[in-house]
Amino acid sequence: MIKVSELTYSIAGTPILHDINVTLPAGRITALIGPNGAGKSTLLHLISQQIPFDRGRITMGGLDLAKTTAPARALKMAVVGQQLGVASRIRIRDLVGFGRWPYNHGRPTPKDQEKISEALSHFDLIGLQDRFLDEVSGGQRQRAFIAMASAQDTDWLLLDEPLNNLDLHHARCLMTQLREKVDREGKSVVIVLHDLNYAISWADHVVALDKGSIAFEGPLTEVATTDSLSALYRTPVVFGDLAGKPFVQYHR
Amino acid sequence: MPDKRLIWIAGALLAAMALFLIWGLQGKVWFILELRATKLAALVCVGLAIGTATVLFQTLSNNRILTPSIMGFDALFILLQTGLVFALGGFGYAQLSPLRSFALETIVMMGAAVFLFAAILHRTRQDVQLMILVGVVMGLMFRSITAFVQRLMDPSEFTMVQGAMFARFGAVDSGALVASVVLLAGIGLWLWRHHAILDVMALGRAQARGLGLAYDRLQFQMLCAIAALVSVSTALVGPLTFLGLLVASLAHSLMQSHRHQLLLPAAALIAALILVTGQIVFERILQLQSTLAVVIEFSGGLLFLILLARGRIR
Numbered sequence: 001m002i003k004v005s006e007l008t009y010s011i012a013g014t015p016i017l018h019d020i021n022v023t024l025p026a027g028r029i030t031a032l033i034g035p036n037g038a039g040k041s042t043l044l045h046l047i048s049q050q051i052p053f054d055r056g057r058i059t060m061g062g063l064d065l066a067k068t069t070a071p072a073r074a075l076k077m078a079v080v081g082q083q084l085g086v087a088s089r090i091r092i093r094d095l096v097g098f099g100r101w102p103y104n105h106g107r108p109t110p111k112d113q114e115k116i117s118e119a120l121s122h123f124d125l126i127g128l129q130d131r132f133l134d135e136v137s138g139g140q141r142q143r144a145f146i147a148m149a150s151a152q153d154t155d156w157l158l159l160d161e162p163l164n165n166l167d168l169h170h171a172r173c174l175m176t177q178l179r180e181k182v183d184r185e186g187k188s189v190v191i192v193l194h195d196l197n198y199a200i201s202w203a204d205h206v207v208a209l210d211k212g213s214i215a216f217e218g219p220l221t222e223v224a225t226t227d228s229l230s231a232l233y234r235t236p237v238v239f240g241d242l243a244g245k246p247f248v249q250y251h252r
Numbered sequence: 253m254p255d256k257r258l259i260w261i262a263g264a265l266l267a268a269m270a271l272f273l274i275w276g277l278q279g280k281v282w283f284i285l286e287l288r289a290t291k292l293a294a295l296v297c298v299g300l301a302i303g304t305a306t307v308l309f310q311t312l313s314n315n316r317i318l319t320p321s322i323m324g325f326d327a328l329f330i331l332l333q334t335g336l337v338f339a340l341g342g343f344g345y346a347q348l349s350p351l352r353s354f355a356l357e358t359i360v361m362m363g364a365a366v367f368l369f370a371a372i373l374h375r376t377r378q379d380v381q382l383m384i385l386v387g388v389v390m391g392l393m394f395r396s397i398t399a400f401v402q403r404l405m406d407p408s409e410f411t412m413v414q415g416a417m418f419a420r421f422g423a424v425d426s427g428a429l430v431a432s433v434v435l436l437a438g439i440g441l442w443l444w445r446h447h448a449i450l451d452v453m454a455l456g457r458a459q460a461r462g463l464g465l466a467y468d469r470l471q472f473q474m475l476c477a478i479a480a481l482v483s484v485s486t487a488l489v490g491p492l493t494f495l496g497l498l499v500a501s502l503a504h505s506l507m508q509s510h511r512h513q514l515l516l517p518a519a520a521l522i523a524a525l526i527l528v529t530g531q532i533v534f535e536r537i538l539q540l541q542s543t544l545a546v547v548i549e550f551s552g553g554l555l556f557l558i559l560l561a562r563g564r565i566r
Contacts, residue, residue: 048462049461050458050461050462069464069466070461070464070465070466070467071464071465072464073464074462074463074464075464078462079458079462081458081459083456083458085314085456086314086454086455086456086510087310087311087313087314087315087316087454088310088311088316088454088504088509088510088515089504089508089509089510090454090509090510091510094510095455098451098452098455098459098463099463101452101463101464102463102464105448106448106449106451106452107448132508149462152463
């Protein structure tokens with residue numbers, strides 16, 4: 001599990017996160033939800049040690065992440081951010097291949113090739129593998145980066161709003177893949193989500209952030225209620241049932 | 253087995269070099285050959301330095317528009333050079349051996365570049381427009397300060413600095429040339445061993461760190477290398493603003509690859525090829541009318557626009 005304790009972070013004197021104490025369970029899909037500017041992405045960046053923080057401690061399985069080295073972290077967690085761009089002309093298969101860098105340092109083995117092909121097929125990229133990254137659509141590019149993180153084959157996978165550019169089909173496929181990684185391979189996933197229906201349909205655990213603090217957190221079925229979600233987004237959110245599956249209505 | 257396209261460029265470069273050496277050779281053959289060989293070595297060194305520095309900087313800034321020249325690296329070098337002449341006085345500067353003054357300038361340049369550009373890259377990484385703006389402003393600032401310091405100088409010192417400020421391959425100092433070759437060889441060796449790491453760095457800081465690179469330390473090393481390379485080219489011939497952008501674009505569109513193993517040699521060889529060819533055109537066809545910089549930036553710019561219009565450069 002990842003344990004965040006007394007984490008405080010500010011940018012130029014403006015507090016972004018203050019005194020965060022939260023545990024992200026291993027072997028689960030944890031959804032990070034909350035309104036814009038709540039600090040979800042920042043929390044993800046802090047956990048992945050992309051930015052140094054003022055105060056607090058983040059541990060993974062008892063190991064202080066701030067004291068680990070980058071190569072060691074790369075074998076434990078993979079991160080997909082929101083800003084995905086590469087200046088050089090790179091083919092999708094080569095990009096996904098970089099996911100194996102922590103293991104092979106630029107010298108791919110047959111096992112690496114196998115993992116790369118597997119990731120490509122899981123994210124429906126086989127037909128696109130020889131295309132250049134700057135010649136595919138935003139959603140396809142996003143899938144390529146997620147496939148790269150998947151090829152990294154780490155215990156933890158951290159995704160910042162991965163559904164942003166994806167169509168219905170690929171969004172659902174992505175969530176299915178993540179579910180399988182968790183259920184079959186025992187991986188742990190932390191995912192920033194905006195669409196509450198994806199959160200309640202796929203996540204096991206919810207961490208809700210609001211204005212830099214934890215609004216509520218816990219197992220999905222216990223904490224995600226009409227009241228808590230309505231208060232979090234300051235918008236009426238109504239739970240319902242649609243063809244036997246939970247559904248939230250907040251559109252109008 | 254090296255890439256076929258690289259062999260073609262290398263072949264073209266060798267042909268251009270041979271042409272440069274033997275075209276119109278008459279009279280005191282050995283004397284002329286020695287002169288030409290020195291000039292040729294300087295041209296090739298500068299080409300390799302500019303090509304490599306530009307690709308490295310584009311990898312660092314994760315951007316295909318910026319080059320060290322646009323960001324004001326060479327303006328900074330000239331400012332340092334001017335400052336050195338001003339501080340030591342014309343007489344003191346002239347007493348330094350060219351090798352010493354080159355070494356001193358290069359070391360100060362590395363320090364200043366790392367200090368300035370590490371901060372800029374850190375602050376503006378998410379914002380390309382801001383980065384370009386900062387670079388343009390800095391380049392202007394360096395040039396204005398240089399111009400100001402030159403106003404304060406006495407005329408003989410000013411002549412000394414001015415000699416260093418314009419692209420000229422006529423009078424190359426052999427001490428600085430040897431130092432440049434050594435520096436280039438060292439950097440080349442380092443890049444040869446780290447080319448795969450550069451491929452990962454080109455994915456951007458966040459991705460590279462996520463894949464386990466000690467990005468900030470590597471960025472420091474690369475800024476040092478870029479500063480040294482710019483020092484080589486600027487010390488030998490003065491600033492060539494547009495060449496870097498041109499060769500990096502050509503290298504990208506020719507190699508169609510993200511691998512630095514291909515991109516770096518391609519850019520370096522293309523830059524050397526353009527410089528040698530440009531010098532041949534300038535010396536033999538234009539009879540030394542105009543300047544090399546004009547020849548290169550005019551023909552290079554034309555080539556760039558043609559390729560862009562045909563959709564060959566992306």
